[in-house]
Amino acid sequence: MxxxxxxxxxxxxxxxxxxxxxxxxxxxxxxxxxxxxxxxxxxxxxxxxxxxxxxxxSKAALFDAIVTESWSTAEEEDPPPAGNVVDGLTAIGRRYAELLSRPQMTDLFRIVIAELPRFPELAHAQFSQGKVPYFESVRSYLRAEHEAGTVRIEDVDLAATQFLGMISNYVFWPTLLVPGWKVSAERVAQVVDEAVRTIAARYGASGPATSAND
The missing domain is CATH 1.10.10.60 (Homeodomain-like)
Structure with missing residues (x-):
């Protein structure tokens, strides 16, 4: 392109x-x-x-821009093609870990958490304009893999949440709570690889897919 x-x-x-x-x-x-x-x-x-x-x-428009830019990927890459769930999830997982490792992502969550009692609309903006579109891209990828027959997933929402959660729970959330929390590049790669293996072991399948939830 x-x-x-x-x-x-x-x-x-x-x-x-x-x-x-x-x-x-x-x-x-x-x-x-x-x-x-x-x-x-x-x-x-x-x-x-x-x-x-x-x-x-307006200040709201400026905050929306912060959300959008915090959640944008470095090169706005296209989703991986379906057909090899290990390679596809590895690519997605690495992008997600890189995204969560950016200082602006931590800053965004700190702003939202601090202002949530008085400005719940900030949390809504962060959720609807940042997290939901990103989550939907992962959800769509897993559905495509299901339709390709590489996985059997009855609940793609749950599977996407499981995959992203395994990465964020180690790479991101401790940075908000533990001073000086650092994760090496090698450890991040290991966390992503283990998340991929877990999803592939749980949902891996062969043969044509029959259905997937919308």
Missing amino acids: SKVVPTYHQRVAQEKRALIVTAATELFLELGYDRTSLARIAERSGVSRATLFKQFP
Whole structure:
């Protein structure tokens, strides 16, 4: 797939957008969502208020951008083709572990957890715009494998939750609770490989598939 090379003005706009998102994330963590104004974000990011309002007309729109960018994959790769569930899940698992290892993902969850009592809409945005679309991509992949006959899965929601949970429970969640929690690249690879083996052993099958839940 060919990529469009951005013009100078597009590149400048993208750079300013990145500065704004970084500054907003920092201020939400330092001061809280409620006490952080768009004016303060503009000052921290070094852009004019007009530039900020042009890209983000509201604080909610800016938070939505933080969610979207936190959950986006590095290269927006296509899902693996069905036919080899071990290779496919390994690719998905590695992408997921890399995603969870980004500092901005930890920052996003900390903001949502801290502001949940007063701003439940932030949690809704994080769930509906971030986690759900990502989960749906894994769910769709497992359904495709079921239809290809490589696995037998009656409940693809459960299977997707099991797979992602085995990775996040070791790679991500302790970072929110345990100071200095670090996981080596070798350990991450082992966690992903074991999750793949577990799913393949539980759901592996041969022959044509008959049905899968929607």
